[in-house]
Every structure is written in structure tokens, then in C-alpha cells.
Amino acid sequence: xxxxxxxxxxxxxxxxxxxxxxxxxxxxxxxxxxxxxxxxxxxxxxxxxxxxxxxxxxxxxxxxxxxxxxxxxxxxxxxxxxxxxxxxxxxxxxxxxxxxxxxxxxxxxxxxxxxxxxxxxxxxxxxxxxxxxxxxxxxxxxxxxxxxxxxxxxxxxxxxxxxxxxxxxxxxxxxxxxxxxxxxxxxxxxxxxxxxxxxxxxxxxxxxxxxxxxxxxxxxxxxxxxxxxxxxxxxxxxxxxxxxxxxxxxxxxxxxxxxxxxxxxxxxxxxxxxxxxxxxxxxxxxxxxxxxxxxxxxxxxxxxxxxxxxxxxxxxxxxxxxxxxxxxxxxxxxxxxxxxxxxxxxxxxxxxxxxxxxxxxxx
Amino acid sequence: xxxxxxxxxxxxxxxxxxxxxxxxxxxxxxxxxxxxxxxxxxxxxxxxxxxxxxxxxxxxxxxxxxxxxxxxxxxxxxxxxxxxxxxxxxxxxxxxxxxxxxxxxxxxxxxxxxxxxxxxxxxxxxxxxxx
Numbered sequence: 051x052x053x054x055x056x057x058x059x060x061x062x063x064x065x066x067x068x069x070x071x072x073x074x075x076x077x078x079x080x081x082x083x084x085x086x087x088x089x090x091x092x093x094x095x096x097x098x099x100x101x102x103x104x105x106x107x108x109x110x111x112x113x114x115x116x117x118x119x120x121x122x123x124x125x126x127x128x129x130x131x132x133x134x135x136x137x138x139x140x141x142x143x144x145x146x147x148x149x150x151x152x153x154x155x156x157x158x159x160x161x162x163x164x165x166x167x168x169x170x171x172x173x174x175x176x177x178x179x180x181x182x183x184x185x186x187x188x189x190x191x192x193x194x195x196x197x198x199x200x201x202x203x204x205x206x207x208x209x210x211x212x213x214x215x216x217x218x219x220x221x222x223x224x225x226x227x228x229x230x231x232x233x234x235x236x237x238x239x240x241x242x243x244x245x246x247x248x249x250x251x252x253x254x255x256x257x258x259x260x261x262x263x264x265x266x267x268x269x270x271x272x273x274x275x276x277x278x279x280x281x282x283x284x285x286x287x288x289x290x291x292x293x294x295x296x297x298x299x300x301x302x303x304x305x306x307x308x309x310x311x312x313x314x315x316x317x318x319x320x321x322x323x324x325x326x327x328x329x330x331x332x333x334x335x336x337x338x339x340x341x342x343x344x345x346x347x348x349x350x351x352x353x354x355x356x357x358x359x360x361x362x363x364x365x366x367x368x369x370x371x372x373x374x375x376x377x378x379x380x381x382x383x384x385x386x387x388x389x390x391x392x393x394x395x396x397x398x399x400x401x402x403x404x405x406x407x408x409x410x411x412x413x
Numbered sequence: 414x415x416x417x418x419x420x421x422x423x424x425x426x427x428x429x430x431x432x433x434x435x436x437x438x439x440x441x442x443x444x445x446x447x448x449x450x451x452x453x454x455x456x457x458x459x460x461x462x463x464x465x466x467x468x469x470x471x472x473x474x475x476x477x478x479x480x481x482x483x484x485x486x487x488x489x490x491x492x493x494x495x496x497x498x499x500x501x502x503x504x505x506x507x508x509x510x511x512x513x514x515x516x517x518x519x520x521x522x523x524x525x526x527x528x529x530x531x532x533x534x535x536x537x538x539x540x541x542x543x544x
Contacts, residue, residue, distance in 0.1 A: 342454060
């Protein structure tokens with residue numbers, strides 16, 4: 051038996067198939083992963099993401115601390131509530147974790163890191179924070195949901211306390227706000243509009259019930275994975291880990307090179323790779339033959355070399371198999387993948403595959 | 414889960430076998446297997462006339478989650494495959510014991526029923542898995 055989120059009984063009530071995820075008993079699906087996927091693309095779905103780790107940082111030097119800790123630059127955050135996606139690197143430039151940082155004030159930031167990396171992340175953050183006299187508070191007592199889809203905000207708005215509702219609806223993409231004891235952010239992991247909402251555990255059950263009553267589909271980790279793959283959003287542990295540079299995981303856009311004198315952890319190591327001709331590509335693949343691409347399958351580029359699928363699966367929106375892959379340097383747009391002993395043809399495509407309900411690649 | 418059809422035999426690999434009365438059998442996967450896999454998205458079928466060994470890989474069923482081999486429960490020759498699964502693999506989820514059949518085989522040496530499970534024996538296996 052793993053840890054249970056405040057929504058566990060609600061999952062059972064909704065008929066969830068429960069699986070272990072990083073020590074947590076989480077819903078894989080509530081009957082049909084594909085239907086949940088389509089509900090999020092076409093209407094709205096709610097995911098329990100309470101297993102993710104919320105960390106609040108405070109202190110006079112918290113900004114300096116974060117400018118050292120992560121590869122993106124929190125100095126970009128000038129407006130209250132603005133969010134920044136980035137990664138924490140080790141000294142070798144490998145990714146310890148990817149995370150979202152919300153700017154809540156000059157001396158106050160909120161971090162959301164992954165569940166499976168919780169312990170090592172907290173240990174790393176606390177160790178690095180010592181020199182900056184920053185307090186690191188884990189908020190394990192809070193519940194968190196993601197309500198995602200074109201109708202998500204409209205259907206979830208009645209759950210927000212009336213006093214904060216209009217402000218929440220006025221949030222711009224990638225902004226969050228405190229709403230009493232709640233926190234509402236226009237962020238997500240599906241490629242659709244929506245909110246991520248943090249709330250006290252005691253209010254979790256009633257919020258869940260109201261969302262379901264409003265027609266929001268309870269959606270599990272299975273749909274969360276196919277949705278994020280279509281949106282070409284990285285999954286820690288699959289697409290990158292401590293041995294992989296963000297530059298070879300499609301995350302260069304989350305690295306702030308300027309100002310050149312900002313000394314973030316891992317900078318020296320990834321700078322060496324920045325202009326290397328051997329730097330691997332991180333690409334999207336569309337399977338042109340029949341079959342399904344899966345994690346760890348070998349990508350063969352004729353005359354160039356070999357790579358590997360880091361996330362592969364079936365895209366319910368496109369009706370074909372897609373993947374993210376790390377492949378050798380070079381200028382090419384076709385490759386083959388070893389699928390159970392057969393070489394199948396794939397085309398390299400510009401990601402995302404799907405965004406806001408629309409297929410973005412040529413199929 | 415609904416009741417198991419009483420006219421089928423079952424295997425440890427959660428496949429079912431129906432005797433067609435002419436020396437051939439139809440093979441599919443059970444509702445338990447289909448539910449465990451989740452929504453099916455692709456089925457790789459063997460060629461008609463292909464010979465298969467008992468326990469050999471005969472087809473592959475892939476769901477949103479994972480790929481799983483379908484083994485030949487008995488040695489024989491493939492005489493028909495369910496082509497409709499190519500466009501509609503979810504037939505297996507919708508009707509695993511009927512429209513979701515996978516392969517029809519002609520047996521090399523007849524069917525040794527002692528190698529398979531009765532509906533009652535298979536139900537007992539499922540009950541034990543639930544515990």
C-alpha cells in the first residue's frame with residue numbers, strides 16, 4: 051500500500067484502477083484512458099496531482115538563491131504570480147528535476163517539483179539554500195488538482211471562492227495567484243487551457259464532487275501521459291535524468307544564457323556542449339507504418355548512427371503513434387525504429403504534435 | 414466482470430479457445446486480459462497459412478499502455494485472422510469473447526483439453542488474482 055492523496059476515496063468511488071506511482075496509490079484511469087484523453091481535448095478533465103511536491107521558499111536572498119539553483123533566470127519574473135518552467139542541474143549539467151517556479155514577491159516563491167524525485171530534490175534544495183539563509187518549507191498538507199481542457203476554467207470557476215473568482219478567470223497564461231488558502235494558476239501539462247489549483251486537504255472532496263457534477267471528467271495518469279506526449283512536454287525520468295543535459299532533452303528554451311555572468315549550477319558543463327557538433331538532437335517522431343512506438347526502442351538513422359525513443363506511445367488525437375527521441379547530430383528528417391525486431395519508418399516532425407485541440411503536424 | 418462463457422477453454426496466459434467442431438479452433442484474449450491492458454490501439458496479426466508452435470508468439474496486442482504477446486495455445490496452422498481488428502482494435506475491449514476474436518487455427522494434433530482450463534478452473538484463477 052502506498053501513500054494516499056486526499057482524493058483517494060473519490061478515485062475509488064469513481065471506479066479508478068489504482069496503480070503505484072512513485073510510492074503513491076494513484077488512478078491510472080476510471081474505465082477508459084482514451085475517453086479521458088478526448089474529454090480533456092474537447093471539454094474538461096480533472097487530474098489529482100496532489101502527489102506532486104509543493105515547496106515554499108522565503109528569505110531576503112531567495113531571488114539570488116534561485117538564480118544560482120536553476121538554469122532559467124527568475125530575474126525574468128517581475129509581475130506577481132508569473133510562472134517560470136526550468137530545471138535544476140547538478141554540477142555535471144545533468145537534470146536533477148524539472149519544476150515550475152511561481153513568483154509571489156521579492157522574498158517569496160513557490161516551487162512545484164515532481165513526486166518521484168521528492169526526497170532528493172528537497173535534500174538538494176536545502177543543501178544549496180544554506181548559504182543563502184533561505185527557508186525551505188514543504189507543503190505536503192495541501193491537495194492539488196489540474197483542471198484541463200477548453201471548458202476547464204468555465205466549469206471549475208464555481209469552485210473558486212466568490213471573492214477571488216473574477217481575478218482567477220482574468221489570470222493570463224502561465225500566471226498564478228493566491229486565493230485565500232487556495233492557489234490558482236493557469237498552467238498545466240496537457241497542451242490545453244486550464245488551471246492547476248492548490249487547496250487545503252479538508253476542502254478537496256467537496257471541490258472534486260462539484261467538478262464531477264459540473265461534467266468535468268475524472269482523468270488518470272494514463273491520459274495525463276498521452277496528453278503531455280502529444281503536447282511534447284517532457285517527463286522526468288523518461289526524457290531526461292541526471293545523466294542528460296537539458297540541451298539534449300529539448301529544454302534549451304528553459305536555460306537563460308544571459309546575463310553571461312550568472313553562475314547557475316551546471317552552467318560550465320552545459321556551456322561546453324552548447325556549440326558542440328556532436329550534441330544530440332531531441333525530436334518528435336511520427337510513425338508512418340503501422341504499430342506503436344515505445345520507450346527505449348532504438349532509432350536507426352541510415353549512414354548517421356543510432357538514437358533512442360525516450361517517450362513513445364499512441365496518440366489518441368492523431369490516431370497514429372508518436373514519440374520523443376534523442377538522436378544523433380546531423381541534418382535528416384527520416385529514420386527507422388526497431389519495433390520488436392522490425393525496422394519501421396518514422397518522420398521527424400516539429401513539436402508539439404497537438405495543441406489546444408488541434409493537430410499541429412502534417413499527418 | 415461478467416460471467417465467463419461456458420463453452421470455451423482457457424489458458425494461464427488469459428487466452429480463450431473455442432472448438433469449432435471441424436478440427437479448428439478460434440482463439441482470443443479474455444475479458445480479464447483486455448481490461449488489464451486497457452484501450453487497445455493496435456493488433457499485429459499473423460499471416461494466413463502461417464504455422465505456429467504451441468506457446469509460440471502468434472499476434473501482438475498493443476494498448477495505450479503496453480504491448481503484449483498473444484501465444485498460440487496449441488500447435489497448428491492459421492486459417493483465418495480477424496481483419497476487422499486492424500481498423501478497430503477496440504473490438505477486443507468491447508467484445509473479447511465474440512467480435513474481438515483474433516485467430517482461427519487448424520490443429521496439427523488435435524486438442525489436449527487437459528492442457529487447458531475449464532471455465533470453473535479459470536474463474537478460480539481469476540478469483541485468486543483478485544486476492
